[in-house]
Amino acid sequence: MRLYDTARRAVVPFQPRDNRVGMYVCGITPYDAAHMGHAFAYHVFDVIARRLILLDVDVHHVRNITDVDDDILRVARERNADYRTVGDAQVQRFDRDMADIGLLPVDAAPRATMHVAEMVRWIARLHEEGYAYEQAGWVFFDTAKFPRYGRLSGLDVATMTALSRERGADPDDPRKHNPLDFVLWQQSAAGEPSWPSPWSDGRPGWHIECSVLSTGELGHPIDLHGGGDDLIYPHHDSEIAQAEAIGVAPYVTHWVHVAMVRHQGEKMSKSLRNLVFVRDVLERVPGPTVRILLAAHHYRESWTYDEDELREADERRQRYHVAMQSDATLDSDDAQDYERQFLERLDDDLDTPGALRIIDLAAAALTHGAVRSRGGPVKAEEVLGRLLDTIGARAARRSESVGPAA
RNA sequence: GGCGACGUAGCCAAGUGGUAAGGCAGAGGUCUGCAAAACCUUCAUCGUGGGUUCGAUUCCCACCGUCGCCUCCA
Structure with a gap:
């Protein structure tokens, strides 16, 4: 089977090693119903899995659930509900929607909140090895220490910086050494869920969970890692950085990205x-x-x-x-x-x-x-x-x- | 700026290394009192410039153009 690999920018043979394939797909943040864009993305990986199974490959299909982040906390606040209640309900709806369009169940659907301790350990290691720095309870990844940052998306640091300024993002956050540095750990605000860590009672940044959950389930390298193409930068570039910086390299052998539905x-x-x-x-x-x-x-x-x-x-x-x-x-x-x-x-x-x-x-x-x-x-x-x-x-x-x- | 996709007749669109399906619209015709319907016929050298080849729309390179995405995001 031949598949386009985002990193190599070419259609190349997809070669499972040992007739086993670990496939990790970035899943949803459960705070709203699944739309056709989600359906398209997960449908694509379902077809890949089905085709591989037909080839007698032992597929281990993992799709995570980001069950704590700004969006879900916001919705929980609006409804005056616990974020876990909101998440559980949405996950159920999501599973039903996917089952009703005939997606095979995934083999594992790990949730971020169940693996915070591993994330803390991972961040600590990045910190110890000099790839991260702390600012008042927050921890940022130091992109300057990882020269390959942005290679998956093909953006160089200068362009990314320029772009982020243009977009009115927040590259000027005074806590950041470099405008592109991203959050690994953030201190929780009052009323937000929090987990203990050496830096603060807080919660993980968005990118760290995928590196932890994917390798936790599948080891590394991940044979196939995918998601929507809007995740290439910064999500996947950041995953690569935080993994490969501490020697979890190569992190992924084949990247598959699905185009957007309009x-x-x-x-x-x-x-x-x-x-x-x-x-x-x-x-x-x-x-x-x-x-x-x-x-x-x-x-x-x-x-x-x-x-x-x-x-x-x-x-x-x-x-x-x-x-x-x-x-x-x-x-x-x-x-x-x-x-x-x-x-x-x-x-x-x-x-x-x-x-x-x-x-x-x-x-x-x-x-x-x-x-x-x-x-x-x-x-x-x-x-x-x-x-x-x-x-x-x-x-x-x-x-x-x-x-x-x- | 980067990455990706696409550029085939007025429109939509298939397709292949050997001189381009189909649909709609248009034009002409058969039929009809007229018209409609139906049916028949007709309508493109495949974005531009190079290259590879006996031969390219189909492969390669460059260029032009259109579109999508680029720290909420699948």
């Missing part, structure tokens, strides 16, 4: 309030339709969610359904041929749109009932079922696969 002309994001929630889409179409819609887009190309495409995806799902319900069969030779082409598309940098086109052909052949007998018949249900299963778009139940979109 809506109404802009990136779907919380701050723009242009979210399309997975649940709302599922109210109108079955899970497989959502998967077909997502699979119709290549993971490295950003796309715009729109209703026409949702309708087309549902029509496609219905065509597949009709083909699968038919009595038609294909010769085993032809069936194998479709499957081979389908997998070839997937193995070529996860070309799911191309793979869908192969399913279209197979479905058309079945509905047109072209049956020849050469090598024995293969049932429609079996041919299409296997292909659809690989992209998570096989109807779970018969009742789920009938009826038009609302």
